[in-house]
Amino acid sequence: MEIINTINLTKDIDWEFIDQVRKESGQDTALCYQCGNCTAGCPYTEFFDYPVNQIMRLLQTGQKKMILNSRAIWLCATCEGCTTRCPCEIDVAHIMDILRIIARRENYVSEKDVKKFYDSFLASMKHHGRVFEMEVLLGYNLRSGHFLTDADLGPKVLGKGKLHFLPTRIKGKDQVARIFEKFYEKEKNRG
Ligand code: SF4
Numbered sequence: 707m708e709i710i711n712t713i714n715l716t717k718d719i720d721w722e723f724i725d726q727v728r729k730e731s732g733q734d735t736a737l738c739y740q741c742g743n744c745t746a747g748c749p750y751t752e753f754f755d756y757p758v759n760q761i762m763r764l765l766q767t768g769q770k771k772m773i774l775n776s777r778a779i780w781l782c783a784t785c786e787g788c789t790t791r792c793p794c795e796i797d798v799a800h801i802m803d804i805l806r807i808i809a810r811r812e813n814y815v816s817e818k819d820v821k822k823f824y825d826s827f828l829a830s831m832k833h834h835g836r837v838f839e840m841e842v843l844l845g846y847n848l849r850s851g852h853f854l855t856d857a858d859l860g861p862k863v864l865g866k867g868k869l870h871f872l873p874t875r876i877k878g879k880d881q882v883a884r885i886f887e888k889f890y891e892k893e894k895n896r897g
């Protein structure tokens with residue numbers, strides 16, 4: 707017998723969450739009419755537990771825990787395919803970003819290694835004003851404990867001059883660091 711999983715969307719509606727995402731993203735999620743265009747163009751949909759149009763539906767019905775526990779919000783690559791395809795001009799990719807920020811803030815992290823990769827990436831950005839790939843790689847390997855991740859790729863990319871041992875100096879490094887400080891301050895003041 708075929709088992710069909712259904713979700714009762716009228717249960718546990720978190721109205722505050724709906725409002726919070728609307729305010730933080732600046733997007734009107736109520737405009738979504740479930741056409742599915744976003745999911746049709748999403749390159750990662752096969753790895754998501756909920757396709758992006760279903761995330762939008764869960765959002766409209768205030769299913770906070772289901773969304774923040776989902777893998778989809780961490781596996782989203784922010785490619786913006788969904789945003790460009792949405793006939794209602796909803797910035798869906800930005801909503802996915804906001805959901806990830808809220809999940810991080812409230813300690814819902816379903817994909818711990820993805821978060822560790824983001825942590826390494828952002829630390830490098832803050833430190834150098836742009837990404838220093840070697841640092842991201844080592845930072846991720848140390849944080850995740852996967853010490854040999856991508857080690858086999860090292861000689862290939864080094865041979866092509868794609869991986870540098872020292873960071874590139876850029877103008878505006880301090881301004882980039884200030885953007886990070888301002889964000890952290892805003893998050894702290896959120897209480
Ligand atoms: S931004 Fe995320 S959800 Fe949207 S299409 Fe790209 S991977 Fe899929």
Ligand code: SF4
Nearest residue numbers: 738740741742744792
């Ligand atoms: S493309 Fe836009 S309207 Fe269509 S399902 Fe996705 S978010 Fe909703």
